[in-house]
Amino acid sequence: MPLEPGVPTMLKNIINPKNRVDKKTFVKKIGPLQERLGIIQRAFREAHIPVIIVMEGWDAAGITRSTKEVIGALDPRGFTLHTIAQPTDDERVRPFMWRFWTRIPPKGRIAIFARSWFSRSISAEMQRTSWTKSLAGSIISINNFERQLTEDGTVMLKFFLHIDKAEQKRRFEAREKSPLSAWLVTPALWNLHHAYDLSFPVIDNFLGETNTSFSPWHVIDATNEDYTVLAIYATLIKTLERTLEERAAGKTIKSGDPLLPKRHPIKRNTANPHHDRSCQKKECGPTLDSLQEEMLRTQALLFKRKIPLIILYEGWDAAGKGGNITRIARYMNPRGYDVIPVNAPDATELSHHYFWRFINYFPKAGHIAIFDRSWYGRVLVERVEGYCTEYEWQRAYREINDMEADFIYSTGGGILKFWLEISKEEQLRRFNQRKNDPLKQWKITEDDWRNREKWDQYEVAIDEMLARTNTKIAPWTVIGSDDKWAARVQTINAVTSYCRKLLE
């Protein structure tokens, strides 16, 4: 979405001299408001609803003071304050939104962001330090992020504290006069003030484009500090109480338009292009050795160019994901990759947004993350076994496509998705083989047999998954795995040729 002059303004006509409150009124009103907010906090905790409060605004608009006032009403054991400024070393080499994803609150807790992805996007734009994003890209990223969280049940409140240029100047000057705060007012800060008029339309537009129905902005006239605090409280209380009523009345965000992506079906074939050679371990030797060199070279180039890579594996039980990963990993420098085995989520993971635990493991710039099973569990096992609602897996296709696109665009990296296909007969053969081999018995469990009984349901889920998430920038590759060794050769070839294009 390009910057459109036609987008209605968010910031004009906000400042009004009537927006002031005298000290006496403030002191009288604030107490009961704080009590109500405390009660609301507890209600949200019991209802297991996560809340995000975002405080944004011009420099010196009073973000720090307003945040402190809100916090004063809350039980400190139930919230976390995230003050967002320069990223750390670790955050710099991650996707842009990673540092915010890792800070989203679990159910029942409140996360307060003093500055956020909003400011950081503008900073990055002003300084052109962002990888490939323009402000337009940021808008899409941010709206996707906020939509995913609110669709999942998080309540998001965003406040922008607005002051006009004259007021900002008055405040900077007041700070300079006081010895306690003079050190805060740097030349850089004055530069931001002089850029006020230039920034105004950019910020105004950005606010407009991120002012969505699921996550609207509350722009507050922040000229009078006491008025600001009361206005924030009023909005918080009104929005949160309304949410509680809606949720209690059963009006949950559990249904809606999942916005299914287009279908691009692909065939699953157990046949493998390398199969004709009936490539046995011994014969595959030389082929695999030469592939090793190319794999190492590829990895070194990715590292040098600081390009992150995600490789993820899904497939039938016993299709050979483990062996495949082991062979791939063996060809890489161990310092440059991590293998993430994905199992059933624990309590902490279940209390966060479904993607939270995966995004935590997204690779740093130049590194490779190999996922053994992945976020696709949502549309596979969770769909078939009913571990999530129909709405949740139906909207997951779009959410997954958005998340993968965001990773690719914000980091310049790549995502390889492998589906390991075997025939139903081959699976039975392998199950029996494992059952009867004392050295391999550990590989087969009750779950494996139970999943097999639902083979047909999985067929449907798999086809749907491949059709809806086979995107141009993050395509699926079906690896025919009846022949294990051929499968491994095919996989490594796929990785090196994909990276060759990525590195062009």
Add this chain to the structure above:
Amino acid sequence: MPLEPGVPTMLKNIINPKNRVDKKTFVKKIGPLQERLGIIQRAFREAHIPVIIVMEGWDAAGITRSTKEVIGALDPRGFTLHTIAQPTDDERVRPFMWRFWTRIPPKGRIAIFARSWFSRSISAEMQRTSWTKSLAGSIISINNFERQLTEDGTVMLKFFLHIDKAEQKRRFEAREKSPLSAWLVTPALWNLHHAYDLSFPVIDNFLGETNTSFSPWHVIDATNEDYTVLAIYATLIKTLERTLEERAAGKTIKSGDPLLPKRHPIKRNTANPHHDRSCQKKECGPTLDSLQEEMLRTQALLFKRKIPLIILYEGWDAAGKGGNITRIARYMNPRGYDVIPVNAPDATELSHHYFWRFINYFPKAGHIAIFDRSWYGRVLVERVEGYCTEYEWQRAYREINDMEADFIYSTGGGILKFWLEISKEEQLRRFNQRKNDPLKQWKITEDDWRNREKWDQYEVAIDEMLARTNTKIAPWTVIGSDDKWAARVQTINAVTSYCRKLLE
């Protein structure tokens, strides 16, 4: 423990020209060894035993190559490689051992450290960049760390790859000749080589002092690379297989000498020095306001001097921990503190060492971490309810004292420990009050009543806890909490006066 010339050498007589293996023998032997290691890895996974492998040695001794060889035998989904070098921004402002504690493996996984706390201690010593530690302090820290983990059931294997000065020179020169690796050989690296003779006794001594029965060093003549790899494999397989046998035979590390610390009993009194004033909310107002200023000033000074502070709360149910924390927090700048509410551990936390989840939340330099309940749960609820073995809570007193001492010495920070005491009658009164007040009913649960039935057992546990962990550097303060407001005043006074001493 001072550096003693009398400590037996670890490094003399290690180099022996016979320690070589020809390529043909290596290729013949390595295959079966890798297979055995793979089987052992699976056995450890099923037995839920965590394993730490530490690879250390001189520069150019072959740590990277040996690590890669070991990894080649392992299922990549079951291990994580940690390459330890310069700390990140975040790690620099944490206690020295924090970056290693956060990387310890959960049950059933293997963590491989390519370089570790050993090298980093020496680096810090050589460059005097460590806070307050000398090498002697590092020795204590490291032995405590390794003992806590091995007592808890982790298997630790430490390898030191030793080469003599001439061999190191040969390798540096070889690296310089090859264009692929020449960039690795910096002037700084040559400086380390020229310091070989000076470093030798320091490293030798350090190895000796950290060569413990629970975590011995395996020093390997690393002159011939193939010999090195086979030697490492042999040791790994022998040690790990022996461990499996011992554990299977019931010889677990579940019992031993808990090494109880001395008892220094302290009285618990519900009376409060401020109680005589029957300080009600209204009357406490002015006192609390002046305390606020002092609290803010204290916090600002801690921040400026980069001194971290831990405040932890334990107490009877309904003693008023929550309200006390809220009042303290209210007086602080929210950017400088975090409140960590501690609940029953989830699956991930249970699969790590008991301390892991708390150490994760230790404060950065200049910050304050307030724990609502803490690691003392081990010797309170876990002891009374039998959630842990007797050996586990009995050795916890010493482990806790060691952990707290390590934090204080390695960061120059402080720890305040508050026990909130109320009488049994007062607790009943508050329970009933909550039961009958719709606004406060959420505060009382079945657990509260059940804990009350075990009051006498808790009395014993609390007295033992206070007696054994009331150390000079991290003392307990009993807060008489029958009168809530007096309790709050006493707590804030305790914090500010403790910090005054800390800041001297």
